Amino acid sequence: MKVLTDNWSIYWHGFVGTLELTVVSAALALLLGVLIASFRVSPVRALRAFGTGWVTILRNTPLTLLFFIVVLGLPRFDIVLPFFTFSVLALGCYTSAFICEVLRSGINTVPPGQGEAARSLGMTFGQTLGLVVLPQAYRSVVAPIGSVLIALAKNSAIAGSFSVVELLGTYRTINELGYGIVWTFVWIAVGYLVITLAISAVFNLLERRTAVSR
Amino acid sequence: MTAPPSVRPPVRPSARRAAPASALYDVPGPKAVARHRLYGVLALLAIAALLGWVLYMLFHTQQFTYQKWMAFEYRGVQELLLRGLGRTLEAFGWTVLFALPFGALFAAGRLSDHRAVRWVSTLVVEFFRAMPLLVMIFFIFVALKVQPLWALVAGLTLYNGSVLAEVFRAGVLAVPAGQREAAYALGMRKTQVMAAVLVPQANRAMLPAIISQLVVALKDTSLGFLITYEEFLHAGKLIATNLDYDLPFIPVVMVIAPVYIGLCLALSWLARWVERRSRHSPRTRGGAPVAEAGVVPGLPPGVPPEAQQ
Numbered sequence: 001m002k003v004l005t006d007n008w009s010i011y012w013h014g015f016v017g018t019l020e021l022t023v024v025s026a027a028l029a030l031l032l033g034v035l036i037a038s039f040r041v042s043p044v045r046a047l048r049a050f051g052t053g054w055v056t057i058l059r060n061t062p063l064t065l066l067f068f069i070v071v072l073g074l075p076r077f078d079i080v081l082p083f084f085t086f087s088v089l090a091l092g093c094y095t096s097a098f099i100c101e102v103l104r105s106g107i108n109t110v111p112p113g114q115g116e117a118a119r120s121l122g123m124t125f126g127q128t129l130g131l132v133v134l135p136q137a138y139r140s141v142v143a144p145i146g147s148v149l150i151a152l153a154k155n156s157a158i159a160g161s162f163s164v165v166e167l168l169g170t171y172r173t174i175n176e177l178g179y180g181i182v183w184t185f186v187w188i189a190v191g192y193l194v195i196t197l198a199i200s201a202v203f204n205l206l207e208r209r210t211a212v213s214r
Numbered sequence: 215m216t217a218p219p220s221v222r223p224p225v226r227p228s229a230r231r232a233a234p235a236s237a238l239y240d241v242p243g244p245k246a247v248a249r250h251r252l253y254g255v256l257a258l259l260a261i262a263a264l265l266g267w268v269l270y271m272l273f274h275t276q277q278f279t280y281q282k283w284m285a286f287e288y289r290g291v292q293e294l295l296l297r298g299l300g301r302t303l304e305a306f307g308w309t310v311l312f313a314l315p316f317g318a319l320f321a322a323g324r325l326s327d328h329r330a331v332r333w334v335s336t337l338v339v340e341f342f343r344a345m346p347l348l349v350m351i352f353f354i355f356v357a358l359k360v361q362p363l364w365a366l367v368a369g370l371t372l373y374n375g376s377v378l379a380e381v382f383r384a385g386v387l388a389v390p391a392g393q394r395e396a397a398y399a400l401g402m403r404k405t406q407v408m409a410a411v412l413v414p415q416a417n418r419a420m421l422p423a424i425i426s427q428l429v430v431a432l433k434d435t436s437l438g439f440l441i442t443y444e445e446f447l448h449a450g451k452l453i454a455t456n457l458d459y460d461l462p463f464i465p466v467v468m469v470i471a472p473v474y475i476g477l478c479l480a481l482s483w484l485a486r487w488v489e490r491r492s493r494h495s496p497r498t499r500g501g502a503p504v505a506e507a508g509v510v511p512g513l514p515p516g517v518p519p520e521a522q523q
Contacts, residue, residue, distance in 0.1 A: 043250050
């Protein structure tokens, strides 16, 4: 307990850093994921191919390698941004591939008859999408999105090794101050658990609100 | 001369080819086809512009000079890379070797009839799935002062083994209850039911999920880079930061990334191949229908359903 209370401000900084990293990356991942998923289900072949390539490459790239490329590679192209932005880019792009797959399989769970019925009622594309397809897809998408975001929160630990302030990185500072290393890690673990459990609680709530008996 | 009502209208061949069957779009008419073609051209232009920009930047920042690529001509550098790749595969091999029994053990624990065993197994599995892998690896490396290789393997085993335990459990639970009941009715013991009836049937449903999880393990071996384990990425870093070769960072990435992605893709394809084969295999026909072993671990296990169809 003493480790935590003595180093509260270091831990708090790290915790907030991880939280920020997670939230901003999640926003980017969701945005990109929706975009790429719309590419992958679009009737335009070039966009579908682009989406498939994006997902295939990013899902099969180790995140460490992606960090390596973004953090150390982009500066070679004269793109110099803060480490935080680089980390958000790497985490967001990586996670967007997983989000995209979740969304796509969610849309594919809606039977084609639903869309056909909507169109035969004279609904426009926007109405079909907004009133019929997406509300049904949403239900099957909530839980998997939750686990993708939990994975994102856990993956944000890698950013700490690329000089971003976050929870795992705090162990170095505290260790140098001479505190017991085991307890240092225990409190880091608790910090991550708080974040992941909070995400899973939120998504459980969302899931329960949309649940229907079939 | 009316057609019998039971005959379904034939699917227009263009509908199959143009877009995957989905609830989103109607079969495009001539106008829509023309519009889609226009969008296609625009998209192609945009993608070409993106690729062109990347190529331009590569040439503009002089990534293709001889000096930046000459490193790969040296035998020492080649051996360094190969040794790194060997170390990566070594860590992966140990992980597979330890994680599969770990997963089997704790899956059996979670399915146990004894409450205490069940609780302990659940606690272990849930804890290691919830912890960030890197935190575990760092804990083992820094606090327990373990060698980098074994710290990496231990972390990967604990995490992937826990996820595999869930995969195994889901696979066994997906076997229809009738199979288990029939086996008990024949007088089989608990272990016999598990080993002779449930596991063989679960096996074919979960093999793709297992291989997908191994892809995750292979990708995560690159975390060894962060605890100074001298694996593939580490070898790349050594070359990339060498002033003698004019800091050939981009060339190194262009060599390393395809190898990593190729390895992971090969494993993913293996998973998909196994899945397809088990679906068509005559041996599995006539057996009980086994539902897909759906588990949602940290990362949804790879193998997307086919894009087309």
